[in-house]
Amino acid sequence: MSEPEAASTRRIEVFTGAGRRRTWGADQKAAIVAESFAEGASVCEVARRHGLTPQQLFTWRRQTRKEAEAREDAGAPLFVPAVMQGPAPARPAKRKRRALRQEIDSAPTIELEVDGVTVRVGRGAQAKTITAVIRALRAAK
Numbered sequence: 001m002s003e004p005e006a007a008s009t010r011r012i013e014v015f016t017g018a019g020r021r022r023t024w025g026a027d028q029k030a031a032i033v034a035e036s037f038a039e040g041a042s043v044c045e046v047a048r049r050h051g052l053t054p055q056q057l058f059t060w061r062r063q064t065r066k067e068a069e070a071r072e073d074a075g076a077p078l079f080v081p082a083v084m085q086g087p088a089p090a091r092p093a094k095r096k097r098r099a100l101r102q103e104i105d106s107a108p109t110i111e112l113e114v115d116g117v118t119v120r121v122g123r124g125a126q127a128k129t130i131t132a133v134i135r136a137l138r139a140a141k
Contacts, residue, residue, distance in 0.1 A: 030064075032046065032050050032057065032060070033057070033060050033061055033064050036057055036061060037061070043057055043058060043061075072131075072135075114134065117137055119134070119137070
Protein backbone atom coordinates (compact mmCIF):
# COMPACT_ATOMS: atom_id res chain seq x y z
CA MET A 1 0.00 0.00 0.00
CA SER A 2 1.20 3.45 -0.76
CA GLU A 3 1.30 6.05 2.01
CA PRO A 4 -1.87 7.97 0.98
CA GLU A 5 -3.87 4.71 0.84
CA ALA A 6 -2.66 3.67 4.32
CA ALA A 7 -3.68 7.05 5.79
CA SER A 8 -7.24 6.74 4.45
CA THR A 9 -7.76 3.17 5.67
CA ARG A 10 -9.94 2.93 8.76
CA ARG A 11 -10.53 0.18 11.22
CA ILE A 12 -13.74 -1.77 10.72
CA GLU A 13 -15.27 -4.08 13.29
CA VAL A 14 -17.51 -6.92 12.19
CA PHE A 15 -19.93 -8.39 14.67
CA THR A 16 -21.06 -11.91 13.99
CA GLY A 17 -24.04 -13.58 15.51
CA ALA A 18 -27.01 -12.07 17.27
CA GLY A 19 -26.54 -8.96 19.37
CA ARG A 20 -26.65 -9.49 23.08
CA ARG A 21 -29.59 -8.01 24.92
CA ARG A 22 -29.03 -7.14 28.52
CA THR A 23 -31.67 -7.89 31.05
CA TRP A 24 -32.17 -5.65 34.02
CA GLY A 25 -33.67 -6.82 37.27
CA ALA A 26 -36.49 -4.88 38.87
CA ASP A 27 -34.18 -3.69 41.67
CA GLN A 28 -31.57 -2.46 39.18
CA LYS A 29 -34.20 -0.62 37.13
CA ALA A 30 -35.70 0.95 40.25
CA ALA A 31 -32.27 2.15 41.42
CA ILE A 32 -31.45 3.67 38.02
CA VAL A 33 -34.87 5.34 37.74
CA ALA A 34 -34.56 6.72 41.28
CA GLU A 35 -31.12 8.08 40.43
CA SER A 36 -32.58 9.83 37.37
CA PHE A 37 -35.25 11.52 39.53
CA ALA A 38 -32.67 12.88 42.02
CA GLU A 39 -32.36 16.64 42.39
CA GLY A 40 -30.07 18.05 39.69
CA ALA A 41 -29.65 14.71 37.89
CA SER A 42 -29.57 14.62 34.11
CA VAL A 43 -31.40 11.70 32.50
CA CYS A 44 -28.81 11.57 29.70
CA GLU A 45 -25.90 11.44 32.17
CA VAL A 46 -27.54 8.70 34.23
CA ALA A 47 -28.32 6.71 31.07
CA ARG A 48 -24.74 6.98 29.78
CA ARG A 49 -23.30 6.01 33.16
CA HIS A 50 -25.33 2.77 33.08
CA GLY A 51 -24.87 2.02 29.36
CA LEU A 52 -28.46 2.84 28.40
CA THR A 53 -29.95 5.10 25.80
CA PRO A 54 -31.84 8.10 27.16
CA GLN A 55 -34.96 6.82 25.37
CA GLN A 56 -34.80 3.56 27.32
CA LEU A 57 -34.46 5.39 30.62
CA PHE A 58 -37.35 7.73 29.74
CA THR A 59 -39.45 4.63 28.97
CA TRP A 60 -38.59 3.13 32.37
CA ARG A 61 -39.51 6.42 34.07
CA ARG A 62 -42.85 6.55 32.23
CA GLN A 63 -43.58 2.93 33.21
CA THR A 64 -42.73 3.72 36.84
CA ARG A 65 -45.14 6.68 36.87
CA LYS A 66 -47.93 4.58 35.32
CA GLU A 67 -47.39 1.81 37.87
CA ALA A 68 -47.48 4.34 40.72
CA GLU A 69 -50.70 5.86 39.36
CA ALA A 70 -52.23 2.38 39.06
CA ARG A 71 -51.35 1.67 42.70
CA GLU A 72 -52.90 5.00 43.74
CA ASP A 73 -56.06 4.21 41.81
CA ALA A 74 -56.21 0.76 43.38
CA GLY A 75 -56.22 2.38 46.80
CA ALA A 76 -52.82 1.05 47.83
CA PRO A 77 -51.43 3.24 50.59
CA LEU A 78 -48.43 5.36 49.73
CA PHE A 79 -45.93 6.16 52.44
CA VAL A 80 -43.79 9.26 52.80
CA PRO A 81 -41.12 10.01 55.38
CA ALA A 82 -42.46 11.82 58.42
CA VAL A 83 -40.36 14.30 60.36
CA MET A 84 -41.05 14.94 64.02
CA GLN A 85 -39.84 18.27 65.30
CA GLY A 86 -38.93 18.71 68.92
CA PRO A 87 -39.76 16.52 71.90
CA ALA A 88 -43.34 15.65 72.79
CA PRO A 89 -44.90 18.25 75.10
CA ALA A 90 -44.97 17.39 78.79
CA ARG A 91 -48.35 16.62 80.28
CA PRO A 92 -49.85 20.00 81.21
CA ALA A 93 -51.22 20.94 84.58
CA LYS A 94 -55.03 20.60 84.91
CA ARG A 95 -55.69 24.34 84.76
CA LYS A 96 -53.82 24.65 81.44
CA ARG A 97 -55.43 21.67 79.71
CA ARG A 98 -58.38 23.60 78.29
CA ALA A 99 -56.12 26.20 76.64
CA LEU A 100 -53.86 23.48 75.30
CA ARG A 101 -56.85 21.48 73.96
CA GLN A 102 -58.07 24.56 72.03
CA GLU A 103 -54.57 25.06 70.63
CA ILE A 104 -54.34 21.40 69.55
CA ASP A 105 -57.80 21.45 67.96
CA SER A 106 -56.95 24.50 65.87
CA ALA A 107 -53.42 23.38 64.93
CA PRO A 108 -52.74 21.30 61.80
CA THR A 109 -51.88 17.69 62.51
CA ILE A 110 -50.11 16.84 59.22
CA GLU A 111 -47.96 19.08 57.08
CA LEU A 112 -46.93 18.04 53.54
CA GLU A 113 -44.50 19.80 51.27
CA VAL A 114 -44.93 19.06 47.55
CA ASP A 115 -42.58 20.88 45.14
CA GLY A 116 -42.26 23.91 47.42
CA VAL A 117 -45.99 24.09 48.25
CA THR A 118 -46.94 23.39 51.85
CA VAL A 119 -50.27 21.70 52.59
CA ARG A 120 -51.54 21.54 56.16
CA VAL A 121 -54.09 18.84 56.87
CA GLY A 122 -56.24 19.54 59.91
CA ARG A 123 -57.81 17.07 62.24
CA GLY A 124 -60.89 15.40 60.78
CA ALA A 125 -60.01 15.99 57.11
CA GLN A 126 -61.40 13.37 54.77
CA ALA A 127 -58.99 11.10 52.91
CA LYS A 128 -60.73 11.78 49.57
CA THR A 129 -60.21 15.53 49.98
CA ILE A 130 -56.54 15.12 50.87
CA THR A 131 -56.02 12.79 47.89
CA ALA A 132 -57.70 15.28 45.53
CA VAL A 133 -55.49 18.13 46.76
CA ILE A 134 -52.29 16.11 46.37
CA ARG A 135 -53.28 14.94 42.88
CA ALA A 136 -54.06 18.52 41.87
CA LEU A 137 -50.63 19.65 43.10
CA ARG A 138 -48.88 16.83 41.22
CA ALA A 139 -50.82 17.60 38.03
CA ALA A 140 -49.83 21.28 38.26
CA LYS A 141 -46.12 20.39 38.03
